[in-house]
Amino acid sequence: MKLVTVGSVAFDAIETPFGKTDKIVGGAGTFISLASSFFAKEQGLISVVGEDFPNETLSYLTSRGVNIEGVQIKKGEKTFFWSGKYHNDMNSRDTLVTELNVLGTFDPIVPESCQHADYLMLGNLSPQVQLTVINRMAKRPKLIAMDTMNFWMDIALDDLKETMKHVDVLIINDEEARQLSKEYSLVRAAKIIRQMGPRILIIKKGEHGALLFHGENIFFAPALPLEEVFDPTGAGDTFAGGFMGYLAASDDDSFENMKRAIIAGSALASFCVEKFGTQRLTEITTEDIDQRIRQFVSLSNFEMNLNGTH
Ligand code: AMP
Numbered sequence: 001m002k003l004v005t006v007g008s009v010a011f012d013a014i015e016t017p018f019g020k021t022d023k024i025v026g027g028a029g030t031f032i033s034l035a036s037s038f039f040a041k042e043q044g045l046i047s048v049v050g051e052d053f054p055n056e057t058l059s060y061l062t063s064r065g066v067n068i069e070g071v072q073i074k075k076g077e078k079t080f081f082w083s084g085k086y087h088n089d090m091n092s093r094d095t096l097v098t099e100l101n102v103l104g105t106f107d108p109i110v111p112e113s114c115q116h117a118d119y120l121m122l123g124n125l126s127p128q129v130q131l132t133v134i135n136r137m138a139k140r141p142k143l144i145a146m147d148t149m150n151f152w153m154d155i156a157l158d159d160l161k162e163t164m165k166h167v168d169v170l171i172i173n174d175e176e177a178r179q180l181s182k183e184y185s186l187v188r189a190a191k192i193i194r195q196m197g198p199r200i201l202i203i204k205k206g207e208h209g210a211l212l213f214h215g216e217n218i219f220f221a222p223a224l225p226l227e228e229v230f231d232p233t234g235a236g237d238t239f240a241g242g243f244m245g246y247l248a249a250s251d252d253d254s255f256e257n258m259k260r261a262i263i264a265g266s267a268l269a270s271f272c273v274e275k276f277g278t279q280r281l282t283e284i285t286t287e288d289i290d291q292r293i294r295q296f297v298s299l300s301n302f303e304m305n306l307n308g309t310h
Contacts, residue, residue: 004046004070004110004117004121005032005033006045006070006108006121007031007032007047008103009029010027011025011079014277015096017086024276024277024278028147029046031281032123032238033045033061033241034282035269036241037064037245039249039264040065040244040249041065042067043066044068044111044114045061045070048102049072049073049080049102050077050101051077052078069113072102072109078101079102080102081098090232107132108133110136114137115138116137116138118248119143119244122134127152128156143168144166144167145171147240148172150176150179164198167197168253169198169202171202171204171239171240174186174203174206187218189203199215200214200253202243205223210239219255219259221296221300222296223266224267224299226274228274230274232273233276234272239268239269240265242264244261246260268281268289
């Protein structure tokens with residue numbers, strides 16, 4: 001197995017200026033696995049759901065090459081539920097409901113089939129659970145990436161700092177980078193955060209793209225300017241899934257290849273926001289992705305003569 005992901009598999013109820021859903025399937029682990037399945041053909045998911053979770057979704061994940069031996073199904077219990085409402089700018093949202101249910105007592109099981117994976121993606125969960133998964137691998141993966149959020153910085157900063165010492169790549173948004181480093185400048189924030197453990201840092205800036213800090217190098221990937229953003233839920237997870245899926249499939253963590261992986265993640269995230277929940281990720285083909293990557297290349301590619309002052 002090349003890639004293993006741990007993350008929530010959930011029910012979400014979402015409200016945006018364009019509409020409202022009842023309970024639909026969501027969760028960071030779901031978005032990550034669906035996105036990475038476009039690149040990584042052998043991968044595993046570690047998570048927990050209740051008895052109320054639809055079997056069809058688990059079968060669908062299996063059909064996409066996701067090994068779900070590590071997804072526990074808790075009899076008589078309920079799946080994690082999250083509900084959010086987006087503001088008019090679609091950049092900010094309020095969490096309306098978080099019902100932890102099975103996630104409240106989540107004790108991750110890393111099945112034998114997943115224990116030797118070279119790539120490990122720690123989706124946004126309690127930093128203690130993330131560290132437990134690292135410790136339950138038979139060997140240290142070649143590359144460990146981690147997502148987190150301000151919630152954990154507020155209530156579990158010490159645990160978060162401990163887990164950060166064990167990872168290679170941290171993926172967070174600009175606000176979270178500022179909160180974690182107590183620095184406004186993202187370049188300074190990156191320096192401080194990288195001293196906390198991760199040698200590579202990705203700072204997501206929503207509709208303004210993402211920054212990659214790798215060695216002495218910085219790369220900026222734009223986000224595709226879209227006419228319509230329907231539902232941003234899961235865009236960050238989809239980005240991380242595309243990024244890790246690409247890296248695991250190409251097995252190369254050089255700066256040049258990480259640039260490509262970031263564009264792969266950005267392309268998938270640009271699809272994710274076009275419809276509610278995971279819907280769009282179940283419709284697109286690899287040709288669609290290739291076409292979108294071409295758009296990314298032309299969006300930021302330019303030539304210029306540097307031979308004078310004109
Ligand atoms: P994102 O839009 O990238 O922040 O991810 C949204 C997904 O994260 C939703 O599908 C939720 O089910 C899931 N989620 C929200 N809050 C939590 C939490 N506290 N722990 C784990 N997953 C969560």
